[in-house]
Amino acid sequence: MxxxxxxxxxxxxxxxxxxxxxxxxxxxxxxxxxxxxxxxxxxxxxxxxxxxxxxxxxxxxxxxxxxxxFTFSEAISFQIDCDDQAEADHYYAELTKDGGEESACGWVKDKFGVSWQVIPAGFTELVADPDPERAARAMAAMMKMKRLDVAELRRAADAG
The missing domain is CATH 3.10.180.10 (2,3-Dihydroxybiphenyl 1,2-Dioxygenase, domain 1)
Known part of the structure; x- marks a missing residue:
């Protein structure tokens, strides 16, 4: 190689x-x-x-x-690990405009049909929290979202 x-x-x-x-x-x-x-x-x-x-x-x-x-499917996607919520919101908005599509849990398809996962900083720590109940609350909140909102996920995680 x-x-x-x-x-x-x-x-x-x-x-x-x-x-x-x-x-x-x-x-x-x-x-x-x-x-x-x-x-x-x-x-x-x-x-x-x-x-x-x-x-x-x-x-x-x-x-x-x-x-x-051949066409694209959600079986392959690209993750965008963003520095903060504002950057995640920017990419989410850009990728879904002009024919792009929202999906669930931070996933979008761009106007060419390519799938992306837009991940704001702090997301992974919340859904992989060492406290399984806290992680479950964050995960349950995420399952109801299209665009990931870390502040909302944190509120859900802390609601125990």
Missing amino acids: TSNGFTTCLWFDGEAEAAADYYVSLFKGGKLGRVARYPETGPGRTGAVMTVEFEINGQRFVGLNGGPQ
């Missing part, structure tokens, strides 16, 4: 370049890389974007315009 480690490949149906542009604009320090185009031999339309490389938060990705055969 090279020292570069892993690259995540995301399969799109013609939207790889738009998705890469979107992701690098959404995350600070994101950057675009090489773009490869389909040659005359196909299988895509000659000159159309085949792949686009991009990096967000130090993670390398390749967007592949592979066609409609």
Whole structure:
């Protein structure tokens, strides 16, 4: 294995370049890389974007315009570990606008169908609290939420 480690490949149906542009604009320090185009031999339309490389938060990705055969599902998601509630609210709002969808428990789908978990700081400590009753109260509150609200989770955890 090279020292570069892993690259995540995301399969799109013609939207790889738009998705890469979107992701690098959404995350600070994101950057675009090489773009490869389909040659005359196909299988895509000659000159159309085949792949686009991009990096967000130090993670390398390749967007592949592979066609409609495969789509994204919630079986794979990307976690965004945020510094605070305001940052989590920002990403949650950005990822759900323009056709994105809210789900449950901090999960969202962006406008390309990619699933994300938006996690504010303090969340994991509450649902994994060493006191099982406190953790259960936080977990029960989380199960009723779409956007995670750490202050509300803390109130629920402390309500015992």
